[in-house]
Amino acid sequence: MTPRSTTVSWRRRGIVLLAAASTTLGLAVVVSPAAEAGKPEPPPPTAQLQILQVQDEETFLPDAAPDPDAVGYIRPGLPFSIVVQSQTLTGDPLPVGTKTNITLSGSGYSATATIEKDASQVTLTGQLRSATSNFSLTAAGAKNSGYASDTVPVVVGVKSTNKTNGLNANETLELGDCVLGADNPTCVSLSVDGAVAGNVLLSTSECATFPGTGVDCTTKKGKSTLVAQTLVDLQPGQVATAILYCDKSLCGNGGVTQFVPLVDKGNTGAFAPAEECPEKGVVGEGQGICVDFRQSTRFNAGDLATYILFDDDARSLH
Secondary structure, three states, X not given: OOOOOOOOXXXXXXXXXXXXOXXXXXXXXXXXXXXXXHOOOOOOOOEEXXXXXXXXXXXXOOOOOOOOOOOEXXXXXXXXXXXXXXXXXXXXXXXXXXXXXXXXXEOOEEEEEEEOOXXXXXXXXXXXXXXXXXXXXXXXXXXXXXXXXXXXXXXXXXXXXXEOOOEOOOOOEEOOOOOOEOOEOEEEEEEEOOOEOOOEEEEEEEOOOOOXXXXXXXXXXXXXXXXXXXXXXXXOOOOEEEEEEEOHHHHOXXXXXXXXXXXXXXXXOOOEEOOEOOEOOEOOOOOOEXXXXXXXXXXXXXXXXXXXXXXXXXXEEO
């Protein structure tokens, strides 16, 4: 797995909390600078909480997936586990001297947990029955506990296929029951030029809330493409082919070269337009990932099939 980019990182993003004071009538109260200046500064944190893992119980991620303390992965309707650790500010496990309560919160999810005396971490479970949007999950200590909070993005796999026994050479893995249409505009398949062992994951997730995509999703009439994850552990010299399918409702007009996919090389959280492959079926030296327009095509009266080759971890979207 390649080193993570230093341009964009999912690790430990700071959170700015904006609080609005209000009267019983619902009117905003303007706090004077003098009053704000008179408030005591909260003491600096003496320890930190770290979310080590957010993952559903039936998903087995390959090594190609991002580190579990950097981004979580769950699927709707499946129980997932959350592991939170008490740490020193330098990242070492920090056993607590007394029972310590922590809270976890995210879109549609909230829970409390207790780290027992002399322990440094706690595991709890949750379940989101119908959520399809990616979200952020925060672990925080009680007020004045001295803990700095931690937040990680959690990716929700709307559709997914998880294979635990690898792939045979040139075997094609499809994304489960994925059928293109205006309400499901993205599907993906994966094959590798040689056999691979271990876990393989294909999934699609909401684009607008996917870490690193920003406003780069192709959207028409309120419908948007999805982000495809093709996570497989490749050996040096192996090349994988992901075919990224886009429904004609979003990608129906123009030639195949007009739809340059955005790719996240190495799963760093930074998406950028894919470079063109130098020739059919070949990843250029130093590219790691490229779009093969020579193989890309249209089918089913306008649906788009874009071939993306990679020898590194990858995510993609139209």
